[in-house]
Amino acid sequence: MAARGFVCGLLPLMRGRFCSRTSCPARLAVRAFSCTANRSQLHRVEGTGALTGKVDRFGGVTVNLDDVGLPADISESLFSRLLQDSLVQWKAEGKVAVWLRVPISLSRCAAAASTHGFTFHHARHDHAVLALWLGEGESRLPGFATHQVGVAGAVVDESNGKVLVVQDRNKTKNAWKFPGGLSDPGENIGATAVREVFEETGVRSEFRSLLSIRQQHNHPGAFGMSDMYIICRLSPLTYDINFCTQECLRCEWLDLAELAKTNETTPITSRIARLLLRGLERGFDNIDLTMEELPAVYSGMFYQLYHRQLPPALKS
Incomplete structure (x- = not known):
């Protein structure tokens, strides 16, 4: 807070006198404050081992941002850097996909992830799940299921x-x-x-x-x-x-x-x-549930009905 007050005090004094884009003291002070804050956040995150997740049997990794120890006030730009470093590591390890579980309190991290190609997969209650395919060819990730x-x-x-x-x-x-x-x-x-x-x-x-x-x-x-x-x-x-x-x-x-x-x-x-x-x-008619298409009463469309075969006389 002291640094923020110092910067705010400098702004009216320097306006109009030292306003070149490269040498304005106010700009330099703001930049120094921002870098200090980012270094502080980065130190706290690096202490947790950065972004880690659980590897599944399909060669993907699931990262739950509730569990990795991110600071509650982590900035979008810092999370983007952490994610970029993690993606480099996962690709080197041959991971084929990343699932990113983002709590609503860290929704700004979803915006950062989108810049790296992540897209929404599904959202429920207090979290959203984003996904990124890292394997060869088109994505083989399954769609969300009900x-x-x-x-x-x-x-x-x-x-x-x-x-x-x-x-x-x-x-x-x-x-x-x-x-x-x-x-x-x-x-x-x-x-x-x-x-x-x-x-x-x-x-x-x-x-x-x-x-x-x-x-x-x-x-x-x-x-x-x-x-x-x-x-x-x-x-x-x-x-x-x-x-x-x-x-x-x-x-x-x-x-x-x-x-x-x-x-x-x-x-x-x-x-x-x-x-x-x-x-x-004994014949497949003893085990089969055969399919027949029938018209839907209200929509006029057809549906598929599966059942044991009936004698022709009972079908009508």
Whole structure:
């Protein structure tokens, strides 16, 4: 406060007498005061280890500004410098993304982050989450979820009883599972299954039926929201595998009987493998929930209804 008062006292005395842009004593005093304040803030921040965060299994880092020890009065410019230094380090470490959780009390830090390419991902209650993709190519960060819909495709070759399975590269436990991913807004379940299977394995397929739905709340991959995981039965149109090495560690056509009994899989995959074996033995009409498009009463649009097949006489 004393320095601020000194500067304010100098301003009327110096106005009109020493006002060159480079040598005005008032300007020099203000600049010196500003630099002193920034050095003080920087010292306090550097004592906390600057910006640190938690690294996730996908190679991203999450920084919660509530937890890193920033001064409550940190300036936008100083935070920008800290963030810039951190980004250099994260890029050198090969991190693919940064999630920045900004409390509303430090919202000026969001403005500083935007100058480095961060964009808003979502906001809830007293904080906002910004994101920055650091990896190669277009961003592969998921959109914000209210209810997340994941879809997998069980591509069954009925001629030999084999099914297409993958092992995710980014999983801590590399278990066999059906290829799949998140459904895009406005995308039908069957279309998601076909698209994700092709993107992960290079195999083209067509939708046949819905096999199962799993519901899970507070899902760790859905930002604490609810998750719906749907498995569809698909038929192969091609058979050659050309899997995505960025997402998959392995990809194979595996015997359904082997998948049903191996320990190198997930409980849901094992259960669906046994369900598919039943379909091969007794007919898929015993396990399928088929899809039919019906007109919506009020909007005039169409929706997709999934259910066990009815005899033709009962459909009308």
